[in-house]
Every structure is written in structure tokens, then in C-alpha cells.
Amino acid sequence: MKKVINQEAAIVDEMIEGFIAAYSNDYKKVPDVKGITYKHSSPDKVGIVIGGGTGHEPLFIGAAGEGLADGVALGNVFAAPTPDTILEVTKSVDQGKGVLYIYGNYAGDVLNFDVASELAEVEDIDTETVQVTDDVVSAEEKEERRGIAGDMFVLKIAGGAAASGLPLSEVKRLTAKANDNLFSIGVGLSPGTSPGKTEPMFELPEDEIEYGLGIHGEKGIRRSKMKPADELTTELLEELQKVAGLQSDEEVAVLINGLGKTTLMELFIVNRKVQQWCEERNINVYDTDVNSYCTTQDMGGFSITFMKLDDELKKYFDVPAASPYYTRANRGESE
Amino acid sequence: MKKVINQEAAIVDEMIEGFIAAYSNDYKKVPDVKGITYKHSSPDKVGIVIGGGTGHEPLFIGAAGEGLADGVALGNVFAAPTPDTILEVTKSVDQGKGVLYIYGNYAGDVLNFDVASELAEVEDIDTETVQVTDDVVSAEEKEERRGIAGDMFVLKIAGGAAASGLPLSEVKRLTAKANDNLFSIGVGLSPGTSPGKTEPMFELPEDEIEYGLGIHGEKGIRRSKMKPADELTTELLEELQKVAGLQSDEEVAVLINGLGKTTLMELFIVNRKVQQWCEERNINVYDTDVNSYCTTQDMGGFSITFMKLDDELKKYFDVPAASPYYTRANRGESE
Amino acid sequence: MFLHIGEEIINAKDMLGKIDSEIGDGDHGAGMATGAEAFTAKLQEASCHNVNAVFKVTGMEMMKSMGGASGVIFGTMFSGGVKNLPAKETLDTNTLAAIFGESTEAVKKRGKASVGDKTMIDALEPASEALKKAAGEGKGLYDSVADAEEAANQGVEYTKNLEAKFGRAKTLGERALGFQDAGATSVWLIFKSMRVWMEKNE
Amino acid sequence: MFLHIGEEIINAKDMLGKIDSEIGDGDHGAGMATGAEAFTAKLQEASCHNVNAVFKVTGMEMMKSMGGASGVIFGTMFSGGVKNLPAKETLDTNTLAAIFGESTEAVKKRGKASVGDKTMIDALEPASEALKKAAGEGKGLYDSVADAEEAANQGVEYTKNLEAKFGRAKTLGERALGFQDAGATSVWLIFKSMRVWMEKNE
Numbered sequence A, B: 001m002k003k004v005i006n007q008e009a010a011i012v013d014e015m016i017e018g019f020i021a022a023y024s025n026d027y028k029k030v031p032d033v034k035g036i037t038y039k040h041s042s043p044d045k046v047g048i049v050i051g052g053g054t055g056h057e058p059l060f061i062g063a064a065g066e067g068l069a070d071g072v073a074l075g076n077v078f079a080a081p082t083p084d085t086i087l088e089v090t091k092s093v094d095q096g097k098g099v100l101y102i103y104g105n106y107a108g109d110v111l112n113f114d115v116a117s118e119l120a121e122v123e124d125i126d127t128e129t130v131q132v133t134d135d136v137v138s139a140e141e142k143e144e145r146r147g148i149a150g151d152m153f154v155l156k157i158a159g160g161a162a163a164s165g166l167p168l169s170e171v172k173r174l175t176a177k178a179n180d181n182l183f184s185i186g187v188g189l190s191p192g193t194s195p196g197k198t199e200p201m202f203e204l205p206e207d208e209i210e211y212g213l214g215i216h217g218e219k220g221i222r223r224s225k226m227k228p229a230d231e232l233t234t235e236l237l238e239e240l241q242k243v244a245g246l247q248s249d250e251e252v253a254v255l256i257n258g259l260g261k262t263t264l265m266e267l268f269i270v271n272r273k274v275q276q277w278c279e280e281r282n283i284n285v286y287d288t289d290v291n292s293y294c295t296t297q298d299m300g301g302f303s304i305t306f307m308k309l310d311d312e313l314k315k316y317f318d319v320p321a322a323s324p325y326y327t328r329a330n331r332g333e334s335e
Numbered sequence C, D: 001m002f003l004h005i006g007e008e009i010i011n012a013k014d015m016l017g018k019i020d021s022e023i024g025d026g027d028h029g030a031g032m033a034t035g036a037e038a039f040t041a042k043l044q045e046a047s048c049h050n051v052n053a054v055f056k057v058t059g060m061e062m063m064k065s066m067g068g069a070s071g072v073i074f075g076t077m078f079s080g081g082v083k084n085l086p087a088k089e090t091l092d093t094n095t096l097a098a099i100f101g102e103s104t105e106a107v108k109k110r111g112k113a114s115v116g117d118k119t120m121i122d123a124l125e126p127a128s129e130a131l132k133k134a135a136g137e138g139k140g141l142y143d144s145v146a147d148a149e150e151a152a153n154q155g156v157e158y159t160k161n162l163e164a165k166f167g168r169a170k171t172l173g174e175r176a177l178g179f180q181d182a183g184a185t186s187v188w189l190i191f192k193s194m195r196v197w198m199e200k201n202e
Ligand SMILES: Nc1ncnc2c1ncn2[C@@H]1O[C@H](COP(=O)(O)OP(=O)(O)O)[C@@H](O)[C@H]1O
Pocket: B078, B079, B080, B107, B108, C020, C024, C025, C026, C027, C028, C029, C031, C032, C067, C068, C069, C070, C071, C073, C107, C110, C111, C112, C113, C118, C119, C120, C121, C166, C167, C168, C181, C182, C183, C184
């Protein structure tokens, strides 16, 4: 598989260099580690640090910015960042108000962020943690689920809360609440390839798809033949609804996230069905985003995320946010 | 090849429905034709209409918005929009100040926009046209070149000029000037698949790449074995420079555009080399954008675009712009 | 007759698509089929009183529905020839020659291509000439159309030896040699379907 | 000795990666090799005065360089056992048993896994027990390490019959059965390289 890289070992460093070279007005590298920070974080706010493996771009590197993360700690391809990296990023963004860690619930990330938070304590920096657990098929228990594209929404709330000047405990409470209200399901259509590897990340027959596949190619719940978009989308929605249990009149934010090679054209076709489905159930879609925020290299497939919203969450969801890959402007009024 | 669609004939209509369902606060469909318009265009400005075939998302549907296009006319997959469609979109956005058409220089688009502009004349709407001709390998003569990712920059200038309240003649002059200063080159790594088709759009051996390939799979200038990112990027830059002839101290805006399945991670690695190359030549990079704005379904590859800037172009380049897929905020000051 | 043309175009969808895909983007078959479906539906519902209306509706529907280069080109081919033509109740050789004479000019003006540029003009212009010649010789409609079909066919063959000046094959240069032009093939197919229809309905 | 461990880990990169890819994400080999390169470089440049320092530096370098689950886990395995240990100039069975006894506790505390969860604990804990037993029996260092290697090996075999409770194989459920755990394999490899080194350097 062709990848535009120089050598496997240099991928992350060169990627960071390329990112900073593009956006140096707004971002800078954290010296000595694989981390970046946003240059214009407003003073006196709680710092938000996100992180995880490389290979899911634009997450995580592309999600720092106004009303979003202040710093990003990166690991190697699909590997959690080291405690060192997280610590250095933490030190760079701390303004004495403490730092909130947000990351997907994977063993490696948990271990490394936990060590980092102990190291931060030694440096007298308060940290709190919210693990994103949105992938409904990955475990029965909410806390055991893994984190996928819903990350983006949780970060949105966290960034909004921090930008509003709330203290660490409140930012954490709201972020955890966002995650409690978060439900996603994915489907894999074709494997991606990890850079430097010659084999695809998993095998899937040409005419089959897999429901509930994870963003590192983790196995899902079942396979079926490829289906028309509407049928496929409906099945995913039913599976999601089993866990999310959306009620009539409930309000949600929706994210249709592409996994890499699935086109925006296809994602729009999926979104069309999602909106019909919500409408039929009187579920109120407050906002929709169709994009590829959390990818798995060139993997084919997509996920659907619902975040239930109440007035409190809406308030922070609506705080303007901007990075080169995620923007939320002031909400336009509908006619 | 798996595509998340229902039926080939419905793709464009369902895609538009899905887009509008997501972003109905800001966009609406033009009745009866495959077109959309931005809802909040400021009054009394020149209208900007872009268009082309579907299948290159986020262009063209995702490039209407504040400081960008006011309306988008869409054709079927990789086919120019009909004169009818263009006309209806034109009528929807005209505010009595005339309308500028911007599209890539392809036979089908030229023919259909020309007919549309004659029809618009009958309806008493002034139109002007700028064809984007940035792909340096596609023809010797500037006016005969085809349009690829540089579209985004030309539109940026046009949108900025129109948002600044300039009259049609001025908006056209500036837009044409942007195009005169625009140079791109692409490379194909692997074919995409057109939805509904079972065969890839072209054939390319597993270890080969093609320089100068077009965004519909049009043949390029030569093939070579796959190379490390830096080497490949340098060769493309040398090829581009032959035509662009960038001088020391000249200022440029740079766009690294992915064609579909090439990851942002890889594009950053390319950008790293591009910036080094510019630095070595004392070419001043005013601004860089790394994204996949103009895709060819799930095709692998990328293009590099330079737009030479002078003070006049910079002024309109810096006008804020926002759509769900392209944003340019006020330029942050570098430290 | 036009319904039969529509049918034949729809049947040729894959063949035309394949020809376009060799040196173009492979959508010519789908485009022409879309146009054919549109004008077939319209012709079936609308009652066209005369020859002019049939040509005009056919062209307009193609222009409206197809998009792409061929939407305008074939739309103009059908509707561009009857613009200045007095209303005709029946189609004879003179009328047909006049229509295609005008339409060839209209297409050339619109698309700026001439014979030798590897476009449908390479089939359309000789076919139109053949009609004019047949009219001059007082040939019947069937024979004239057969002449046009043959001339178009030679035009298609001729395109194989040409580099493209227009359309997506333009950048191919020499590599387009050996492949016939898709649009020219459609022109031939249209005259062929006319002839076959007349054969069946004589 | 640690340099030899590093070498063996680097040589086993593909093997460990392959094992991880069956039920994990395939990066365990690359991760361990990165760690091994880092601690090898550090041990070569730094002069470590005592046993404690060697273990500590090895663990710290792994933790710093690797990332992923195993960076913390193996980092803790090496550096977590010498925290409370008085400085030792030479390595004997008692010291090694004490180090791995502490480090097993440290890893369990850090990772919250126990025997039976299909992690490296399934190899580490029995290996550590074997060392303790050997120390009780007054065995020499070589024999003790050989016992630990054998115990770790059995632990690796044991993981084949387990469903995973941690790491990326967690969601696989029964489908993880039949595959050995990658991290457990690394533990065995580490004891094996210690023994082989001693064999060569006796
Ligand atoms: N300028 C032109 N004049 C006449 N015919 C043209 C011109 N450009 C393209 N064509 C015809 O259109 C055909 C291609 O049509 P089609 O594939 O439907 O459109 P597109 O090129 O937009 O994909 C070509 O084979 C050629 O015969």
C-alpha cells in the first residue's frame, strides 16, 4: 500500500512539523515531545489537553484551537502518547486553573494519562480526566465502552465550558455529562492500511461489511452483505437506539463521521436517512455535522453519533469554536 | 467497490437532501434543480455562482457561505450542471448587481455555463465568467489548462471581493487575476471509483504513481515507481516551478489538497517539504492550507497549489470566510 | 421515430460509456441515456404538432436533463436546426437536410470544434453533407438517412486517427490515437436508429 | 545483560507484532523495539553504578519512548521493582526475586489486571513466584531465571485459553480464544534472553 511518508519512524515528528509549518500563526510545538499547543488560549482558563495515537487525523492534532483543546499529546501511529509527552503538554497549557484530560477509553491511553496526571501532581498541577466512551457495541457497561468519533462533541462541550471561564470541577462535570449523553455506532466497509505496513488492518470480503467495528479495526458485532445506504443506516440506527433510547421530543446533536475513504457524498446520503429517522420519531435534531473528524487512515466506513442535549449542554455546545479542521460559528437562526 | 448509496440515479438529489438536512440553518435548495444557495448573503452584493460535477466533495456543494459562493449548481457525477440548473441558481442569487460564474475549465462546464449566461441575459441578469485554469501539466497555454484544487483559492478571492461590495467588473478582474497567479500540479497514487461503477476509474500498478493526473483520472505526464514523500514532493515542486517561475521574495498562498483517500497525516508530511523548499528559495509563504477540498471520490494522491499574492490579492484573501468545509478567520498575528 | 432513437440510445448506454471511458471519463453512455429517457417521456406526454416541435422538444429535454458536454452539444444538435425553420408537418429529405445543415452550424458555433478535432462534429458534418447531397439528387428519405448513417460511420472511423482538441481527451495527445470518439459514435447511432425505424415502419 | 535483552526484543519485533495483530492492533513489536532501542542507547551512554539504576533506567526509557499500553506496563515492570530496594551492586537470586515481586505488584496496581485477564500478568506473576520459590530453595541465579522463563512460558500458553479483560482484545470475547497474549510473550522473551545471556557469559 502506497503511503506518502519518508520512513515509518519519522511519521509523527514530520507530521507535526508539517502541521506547524502550515499553521504556525496559531500553533506551536511543545519542545522535545510529540505535542502541540494553541497559541492564543485566553488567559486564566482551565486547560484542555486531548491526545491519543496518531493516524486518526484530523483528530487529535487538528482539534486544538479557540473554544477547543489548548494542547494535544500525540503517540505513535495508533499508540497512546507517553506520560512525558502528556506532562510537557500539560505544563505548557496550565494557567494555574488546572487541566482537564479528555481521551478515548483505551487501555494505553488510560495508563499513560494516569501516569501523567501523577507526574503533574508532583509539579503542582491539578488535573481531572474524562474518558470518552461512546461506542455502544464495545461493551455493555457505559464506562467500559471505547471512544470513537463522539470525542469531537465531548471536546466541544469541554472547550465551550473552559472558554466560558468555569472552574476545573465544573468543566469536568459538564464534560462528563456530555459523555454520559453520548452514543455512537460505526460500520466498516473496507480496511485501512497503517503506514509502513504492507497488509491491510483487517480482512473483509469485497461484498461484506461489519457492524460496530472500532477505529483501529477492532472487530464488531456482526457482518452482513453490503446493503443500500438507507437500509444500512436504518439498521445502525436501530442498533444505536437500543442503547441510546432516544425519546420523542428529546433534543440531540448528530455527527456523521467518515472513517477515511468514504466520501462526503456518501455521508450526506447517510445523513438524509438519519434525519428522516429522527423526524419520524419526533426526535429534535438541534445540530448536525457531517465530516471526517476521526479517521482510521484510508478505512472505508462511517459512524453515527447522537449526543442528547439539554439547555445546559446546548449553552456550551453553542460557544464559538475554531481550528483549521473544526469550526462552530454563532448558530444561525433558522428561517 | 462498495459505495454507501441507494441507486446511482438518485445520488445527487439524495446528497443535496442530506446536505440541506444537515445545514438548513444556512443553506436552502433551489426548487426543481440540483442547486443550493446560501441563506445569509449580505444584500446588494455581486452574486458568486460556482458549479461542476458531483463527486469532488466538499467542492462544490460545501463551498458556499459567508465570503464564498452564494449559489452552487451541480451536475451528475463528474458531469457539468445543465444550463437550467445554472440559470435557476443564478436567478436565486442575483441581487441586481450581476453574477460571476467560476468553474474549472472543462468542455462540459464551459458549454453549460455559456448557455446559462445567454439565458440569464434574456432574464436581464448580467453575468461574467472566470474559468479556473491551474493544472500546469494539462496544457502549454494558460487558458487551455484545466481547473483543479486551485478553485478554492480563486473562489476565496472572488468571495472576498464580492463581500467587500465591489461591482461585478471589479470582482471579475480580481478573480481573473487570482487565476492568472494560480499554479497547481497533482499526483495520482491509486484510482478512485465512481459510484455505481464496478471498475476503478483508471489502472495504476501497485507500486507506481502518475505525475500530473487530473481530478477525473485524466492521464498525467509520466509514471514512476512510488517514492519517499520528500523526493516525490520535490519532483512535483520542480515541475510546478518550471511553469510558475516563483522568484525569491515573492509571496504565495499554498494549498496541499488531498484527492480522497490520502490522509491528512500524509498531506502534513508533504507540506513539511513544500515549506522547506520555499524557505530554501526565499519564497515567502503568506498562508498555507492543508485539506481535501477537491476530491475524486476515494482516489489516492494530492496536489500542490501556489497562488502568487500581491497586496491587492492579500486584501481579499484575508476577508473572513466560512462554510461547513472551508473557514478563514481573521488572520492571527505570528509571534 | 424519435421514440425508437431513444430506445436505441438507452440500449447503447454501456457501449457508449465504454467508448468514452477509453479516452474520456466514461459517462457519455449514462448521459445520453438520461437525455433519451427525458425526451422519450416528454414526447410521450406532450402532443407535438409538427416536425419542428419534435426536434425542439428532444433537444430541449436533452439540454435540460443531461449536463456534461454532450447535454449542450446534442441538445443543440436537435433543437438548433429548427429554430429558423418554417413549421413542417412531415419530414422529407429536404427538410431533414435543412435541419441538420442548420444544426451542424449551431453545434460548431456553440462548441467551437471543426472537423478533425475528434468530436461528434467529425460524424455530424459529413452526415449533414450526405443529406444535402441526397436532397440535391432527389433521393428518398430512407436512402438519404442511409447515406447519412454511412457518412457518420466513416466519420467515427476517421476519429480513430485523430488527437483530441476538445473534451477530456484533450490532454492525452497521441495517446488518444486508435480510439474512436464517443460523441461521434452517438451521432452514427442516431442516424442508424432513424434508418432502422424507417425500415420497420415502411 | 540488558543490552542482550534489548537485542532480543528488537529481533523479535515482527514476531511480537504478528502476535499482537491477531487479537490486538499489531504494534506491540514496534513498541517494544522502540523501548529496547531507547534503553539500549541510554544504558550504553550512561554509566549505571548499580543494579537498581540499570532497572530504573531501563524502565524509565521504556515509559518515555514507547507510549501505548505496554510503555507504561513494561516501564513499570522494570522501574517499579527497584523503588524501595536498597542499592545493590550485584544481582543474585534474592535480589531478582525481590525486584520482580515488587514490580509485579506495581504493574498490577497500575494496570488493574490480575492473573486470568489475558495480559502480561499471566506470565509475570508466575515468573515472579518461580523466582521467589527458587530463592527459598537457595537456587543459583541461572537456575532461578530458567525457572522463571519456564513459568512465564506456561503463562503464555495459559493465555491462549483466556478471553481478554484488558486492551484491544477486550471486545473480542470468545474470538480471542486460541491466541496467546503479546505482552505475556514479551515477558517470557525477557526471561529467556536473561538466561541465554547468562549461558553465554558464564
Ligand atoms: N466542443 C465540443 N464540440 C463538439 N463536441 C464536443 C465538444 N466537446 C465534447 N464534445 C463531444 O462530447 C463527447 C463527450 O460527451 P460526454 O462524455 O457526455 O461529456 P463529458 O466530456 O462532459 O464527460 C465527446 O466524445 C465529443 O464528441
